[in-house]
Amino acid sequence: xxxxxxxxxxxTAPIAIRECLAFSEDQLEEALAKVHALSSVKENMxxxxxxxxxxxxxxxxIEKAIHDLKDFLSRYHQLPLKEFDRSLYAHxxxxxxxxxxxxxxxxxxxxxxxxxxxxxxKDAYDRAQQSKTSGLILHRLLHRAFHVAKRVRxxxxxxxxAVSISSVAVELAEKIFGSLEKxxxxxxGAGEMCELAxxxxxxxxxxxxxxxxxxxxRAIALAHQFRGEAIPxxxxxxxxxxxxxxxxxxxxxxxxxxxxxxxxVMRDRKQRPIFFIDIADPRDIEPKVGxxxxxxxxxxxxxxxxxxxxxxxREKEAQKAEEIxxxxxxxxxxWYHSLDVTPTIVALKKKFEEIRKKELEKTLSLHPDxxxxxxxxxxxxTAAIVNKILHTPITLLKRTxxxxxxxxxxxxxxxxxxxxxxxxxxxxxxxEEEKKELxxxxx
Amino acid sequence: xLMNIQFFKFxxxxxxxxxxxxxAYIIFLKRGLSKIALIVISVGFASHTLALLTRYIEAGYTxxxxxxxxxxxxxxxxxxxxxxxxxxxxxxxLGSFLAPIALILMLFAFALPKEILPLAxxxxxxxxxxxxxxxxxxxxxxxxxxxxxVMYLIQEHQLKSKKIGAMTKRLxxxxxxxxxxxxxLKFGFPLLTLGIITGAVWAEYAWGxxxxxxxxxxxxxxxxxxxxxxxxQRLTVGWRGRKAAIMAIVGFLAxxxxxxxxxxxxxxxxxxxxx
Numbered sequence: 024x025x026x027x028x029x030x031x032x033x034x035t036a037p038i039a040i041r042e043c044l045a046f047s048e049d050q051l052e053e054a055l056a057k058v059h060a061l062s063s064v065k066e067n068m069x070x071x072x073x074x075x076x077x078x079x080x081x082x083x084x085i086e087k088a089i090h091d092l093k094d095f096l097s098r099y100h101q102l103p104l105k106e107f108d109r110s111l112y113a114h115x116x117x118x119x120x121x122x123x124x125x126x127x128x129x130x131x132x133x134x135x136x137x138x139x140x141x142x143x144x145k146d147a148y149d150r151a152q153q154s155k156t157s158g159l160i161l162h163r164l165l166h167r168a169f170h171v172a173k174r175v176r177x178x179x180x181x182x183x184x185a186v187s188i189s190s191v192a193v194e195l196a197e198k199i200f201g202s203l204e205k206x207x208x209x210x211x212g213a214g215e216m217c218e219l220a221x222x223x224x225x226x227x228x229x230x231x232x233x234x235x236x237x238x239x240x241r242a243i244a245l246a247h248q249f250r251g252e253a254i255p256x257x258x259x260x261x262x263x264x265x266x267x268x269x270x271x272x273x274x275x276x277x278x279x280x281x282x283x284x285x286x287x288v289m290r291d292r293k294q295r296p297i298f299f300i301d302i303a304d305p306r307d308i309e310p311k312v313g314x315x316x317x318x319x320x321x322x323x324x325x326x327x328x329x330x331x332x333x334x335x336x337r338e339k340e341a342q343k344a345e346e347i348x349x350x351x352x353x354x355x356x357x358w359y360h361s362l363d364v365t366p367t368i369v370a371l372k373k374k375f376e377e378i379r380k381k382e383l384e385k386t387l388s389l390h391p392d393x394x395x396x397x398x399x400x401x402x403x404x405t406a407a408i409v410n411k412i413l414h415t416p417i418t419l420l421k422r423t424x425x426x427x428x429x430x431x432x433x434x435x436x437x438x439x440x441x442x443x444x445x446x447x448x449x450x451x452x453x454x455e456e457e458k459k460e461l462x463x464x465x466x
Numbered sequence: 467x468l469m470n471i472q473f474f475k476f477x478x479x480x481x482x483x484x485x486x487x488x489x490a491y492i493i494f495l496k497r498g499l500s501k502i503a504l505i506v507i508s509v510g511f512a513s514h515t516l517a518l519l520t521r522y523i524e525a526g527y528t529x530x531x532x533x534x535x536x537x538x539x540x541x542x543x544x545x546x547x548x549x550x551x552x553x554x555x556x557x558x559x560l561g562s563f564l565a566p567i568a569l570i571l572m573l574f575a576f577a578l579p580k581e582i583l584p585l586a587x588x589x590x591x592x593x594x595x596x597x598x599x600x601x602x603x604x605x606x607x608x609x610x611x612x613x614x615x616v617m618y619l620i621q622e623h624q625l626k627s628k629k630i631g632a633m634t635k636r637l638x639x640x641x642x643x644x645x646x647x648x649x650x651l652k653f654g655f656p657l658l659t660l661g662i663i664t665g666a667v668w669a670e671y672a673w674g675x676x677x678x679x680x681x682x683x684x685x686x687x688x689x690x691x692x693x694x695x696x697x698x699q700r701l702t703v704g705w706r707g708r709k710a711a712i713m714a715i716v717g718f719l720a721x722x723x724x725x726x727x728x729x730x731x732x733x734x735x736x737x738x739x740x741x
Contacts (some may be wrong), residue, residue, distance in 0.1 A: 198625060201639035293704030296640065317707050319625055329630045 024065065024160060024362070024424075025085055026119040029092040029111065030077025032131065036110035038324050042305040044100050044107065046071040047274065052154055058095055059156040063088040066158040068151030068165075072143045073304040073323055074132065079123060081160040089113045117356050120164065124348045124355075127168035128175040135341055136181035137188075141172050159430060160362075164355070171351045175344045188323065189223035191330045192300050196224065196268055199298050199319055203228040209266035210234045211259065211280075211307065212273035213241035220270045220300065221249060233262045237273070263288045263297075270300045271307040282311040289315060300326070364420045367433050370442045371416070375409045468524055471580050473517030474538060478572045480510030481545070485565040492562040492636055500558040504549075507565060511545045518542060525582045528595035532583070533729065536598065537575035540725075543606035544568040547650075551610060555646060557638045563613040593668035601661030601686075605721050607654030608693070612718035614647035615711035622708055644706050647714055651700070655693050662686055685724040692717045 031044065046054050051069060058067045058078060066081040076096075082088035093111060097104040114122045125131045129140045148165045151157040157165075175181060196203055206229045210217045213236040221232060232251030236242035239255065246253035254262050259279070263269065273279060280299075289297070294317050301308045301322040313320030321329075360366075383405055387398060416436060423432055436442065487503035490496075518539065521529040529535045548564040551557065621637045624630060637643075665686070666676040677683060696713045699705035705713075 195625070195630070197639060198621070198634060198637075199640050201641040201645075294706055295704075296707065313626070316709070321628065325628045328628070 024081050024083055025116055026160065026164065026359075027080045027082050027085060027088055027092075028077055028114040028119040028122050029080070029089055029096075030070070030075060031107065031110040031112065032075035032077070033324070033327075034131075035112060036107065038304070038306070038322070040107050040110055041074070041076060043102050044076045044096060045073075045304065046076065051150055054099060055151060055154040055156045057099065058092070059154070061088070061091045061095065063091045066161045067156050068147055068161055070126070070144060070147040072140065075126070077126075079119075079161060079164070081158065085115055117352060120355050120359075121348060121352045123164060123168050124171045124351055125345075127165075127172040128344055128348060129172070129181065130175070130341060130344055130348065141169070144168065160359075163358070167351065167355050171348060174347050174351070178347060179340045179343045181340045181344050188302070188326045188330060189220045191326050192220055192270075192321070193223050193227040195319070195321060195326075195329070196227070196298055199296055200267060205230050206267040207231040207233065207265050209262040209269045210245065211262075211269065211271040212236055212303065213238075213245040217270055217272045217302075218245060218248075220272075220302065224268060224270075225249060229268070233266060235259050235262055260284070260288065264291050266297065267295070268298045268300065270302065272302045273307055275303070275307055276305060278309045279307045280312060281309045282315070285312045285315055285318060289317060302326075361433065362430060364424045364433065367436060367442065368417055368420060371413060371436060371440060374440060374442065375413060379405045379409050468520070468582070470517045470521035470524055470529075473513050473520060474580070475576070477510045477514035477517055478569075478576050480506050480513065481541075481565065481569045481572050484510055484561075485569045488561040488565045492559055495632065495636055500561065503561055503565070504552060504558075507545060507561065508549060511542070511549060514538075514542050514545065521582070527585055527590075528598075530595060530598040530602070531585060531589050532578075534575045534578040534580050536602065536725075537571045537578070539598070540602050540605060541568040541571040541575065543602050544571070544609050547606050547610050551646065551650075555638075555642065557642065557646070559617075559636050559638065560613065563617060564610065567609055567613070588672045591668050591671050593664050593671060597661055597664040597668050600657050600664055604654045604657030604659075604661050605725065607650045607657060608714075608718055608721050610650040611647050611654060611714045612721075614643045614650065615714035615718075618643040618647065618707065618711040619715075622711075640707065644710065647710065648700060648706075651693065651697060651714070655697050658686075658690055658693065662690060681728045682724065685720065685728050689717065689720040689724050692720050 031041065033041070036044075046069060051071070054069055055067065058064055058069070058080070063084045064080045064082050068079045070077045070079065078092050078096075080088060080092065093104055093108070096102075096107075096111075122131070127141055127144050129136050129138070132140050144165070148157065148161070151161065193203070196206070200206055203224060206224075208221060208224055208229050208231065210221055210232065213234060217234075221229075225232065232246065232249040233254055234242045234246040234249075234251055235254045235256050235258070236245070237256050239253065242253040242256075245251075263280075263285075269280075271279065285297075296317040296319065299308050299312065299318065299320040301320065304323060306322055308320060308322075310320070310322070312318060383401060386401065387393065393401075416432075420432055420436075484503050484507035487499050487506060491499035491503060518529060521535070530539050544564055545568050548561055548568070551564075552560055617637050618640060620633065621640055621643065624634045624637075625640070665683075669678065669683075670676045692713070696705070696710060696717060699713075700710060
């Protein structure tokens with residue numbers, strides 16, 4: 024069984040393509056099941072964030088699995104493969120492990136060290152578990168990845184040096200408006216992202232919060248939280264005329280705000296400057312809006328680019344983190360190789376063969392008068408006994424390997440028959456401990 | 467050498483180093499540099515003030531009668547406004563833009579004949595000093611408007627093109643720049659108006675007519691109309707930001723032409739002194 028990562032991210036694909044290939048919350052379950060139905064893929068999970076769409080898989084037929092997964096992405100999103108094939112990457116085996124570890128540790132993020140990605144990976148993994156599309160290998164890989172992420176977070180300053188998108192937004196707002204005091208913020212969409220960004224702006228001094236959302240209840244709840252005002256979604260224009268800063272983060276598949284609308288709004292505002300922050304994916308605001316005078320439009324990519332320029336010493340800390348990843352990849356790969364049943368079968372056969380030979384020789388030396396025919400019979404007898412004894416365990420190993428469950432049996436055989444050490448990985452309980460620790464920390 | 471020239475030279479010398487410090491500040495963004503620059507420029511300003519006072523005493527008339535004197539006076543006003551604006555708005559980077567302009571005027575004045583000459587009869591008027599002082603005070607305000615306009619355009623370009631670099635950090639917010647530009651315009655415009663009115667009154671005394679359409683008068687009027695238009699657009703249509711910044715720059719070019727271009731290129735009544 025081989026590990027495989029197929030996907031694309033912000034390094035390889037522009038936001039427009041990422042938007043097209045992203046899976047929404049409610050699509051994921053169905054998508055996981057569809058991938059699971061592919062004969063070439065044994066285990067899978069899907070990570071879909073603003074910056075990446077990736078399928079993590081365990082497979083026996085690498086080439087076919089890569090082909091099947093690409094085909095799946097293309098079919099599911101009804102986008103011809105040739106439109107995005109250039110952006111796709113496929114990591115196999117050790118490379119796949121390294122990739123997953125780097126993603127979880129936020130080394131592959133656009134804003135290196137940003138904390139959200141770990142949570143997103145955890146969610147993706149939980150969803151795969153619920154849908155029962157992940158198995159032992161992904162289980163082990165992901166738990167290891169969480170462990171690596173934790174090490175990177177505690178042993179390097181990467182997380183500290185990461186400047187969050189929200190604080191970049193605050194910084195930009197200050198360069199436009201001077202101070203945020205007495206400024207009005209309009210939140211379009213009442214999701215988590217909006218809330219987070221708004222919280223930053225409020226702590227930066229912003230005074231009034233307006234909230235509008237497709238469902239009024241959410242808007243009212245969020246407005247209440249900020250002691251703001253909820254406005255009906257149809258009256259968004261009213262908010263646009265009042266607000267200085269607009270944060271948009273809805274799941275709308277189309278633009279909510281277009282060029283012509285803002286031209287009119289700006290006239291009504293007497294050209295008072297307005298700062299749009301579009302953190303939605305797909306975007307809520309037509310990019311052309313940013314060309315209008317006194318309008319400043321930043322989408323999530325822009326903010327992240329700015330954030331990255333802000334970070335100093337990132338390189339050094341990132342290098343430290345890469346070292347940690349390297350170390351952990353070696354450990355994981357060692358363990359992973361140990362999962363392979365062949366060496367154990369060979370070792371087992373070798374061990375029994377040695378015993379048989381030794382005992383046979385002893386017996387033969389005690390009875391030098393035996394005829395060649397008798398010697399041959401003894402030889403055949405002992406060989407038959409060994410083969411019969413080994414038949415059941417070897418069949419079992421081969422079968423459990425198919426199912427990806429050979430782990431326990433391998434361990435047992437090594438202990439019971441005193442086979443050479445195979446791995447120094449922590450036990451299952453230790454991994455569970457780690458997982459608990461990680462989740463309690465986040466809460 | 468007369469006292470006023472020594473003070474003047476010392477002021478120019480300090481402006482030179484103050485400007486260097488301000489330019490170094492905008493390049494390296496070391497907090498200390500702007501402080502040093504401010505102190506050096508302030509001392510220079512004090513010396514410059516003494517230069518004007520001593521020249522007033524030594525000459526016996528308000529020293530705004532030839533190009534050396536007017537350039538020096540113009541530079542003094544600009545530095546004065548720079549100091550006030552820096553202290554009031556806490557925009558350190560302002561000096562990096564205004565000080566070089568003052569320094570150029572100062573070096574220009576430095577190169578010109580500095581002797582005190584007997585006053586031409588036409589300049590012996592009660593109104594003439596008021597005319598010049600108002601006009602230059604207005605022009606100095608417009609210099610600030612101009613610098614704000616330039617800074618605004620740079621900052622706006624950075625924010626629009628999303629290239630948030632070192633320059634973005636150094637420059638103040640768009641809002642402050644626009645505000646400062648508007649404030650200086652609101653001060654500058656009435657001063658220019660007063661300058662033109664007192665000029666007309668003086669013209670009535672000197673030549674027996676209020677307005678004669680000589681090049682200087684014509685160009686002052688053009689300048690006045692440009693700023694009147696800008697102020698009008700700001701007040702009524704809500705012009706701001708980019709458009710206002712560009713207009714402020716155009717207006718300042720008109721100021722420069724009225725002040726220097728007309729003297730150097732177009733002959734007329736105001737070219738009474740060769741320099």
